[in-house]
Amino acid sequence: MSAPCQPEDVVEMLRDEGLVDLPAGAGADTDLFDAGLDSMAVMQLIVIVEEKWGVALGAADAHRDALGTPARLAETINARR
Template identity: 65%
Template sequence: MSEGCRTDEVVEMLRQEALFELPHDFGAGSDLFELGMDSMAVMQLIVIIEERWGVALGAEDASRENLGTPEKLAATIQARQ
């Protein structure tokens, strides 16, 4: 498990995991839901986050406020570490 979670780590993880197609200009402020993140991808993402950062997110965390962009996702992970 890594100490902390940075936005660039989240961007890289999303590129590596390829849960949905990402554009070439994908970055910290990209809207994951607009890019095609669906409920199945959210559930997979929650599992990956727990495995990688040791943070358990629940269905109540699956919102644009918490997971909408890599930046928001990194902040959510940091807040729960």
């Protein structure tokens, strides 16, 4: 099994993909919805997570508690592995 996903991995992926406008000091607790994560970006994020980490996220995961911050998204990814 590969290393667990870390919040820093999520921040790097979000910067690479340009899904949200992360502030310069974005970290584990940055609110992704405040940074521009909307319903279309959530759908793109679900596809990217599956491609990058091999984790299938579904509609039940498309909410703030599961992916509202890099830390929460990393936890969700790791829980689905």
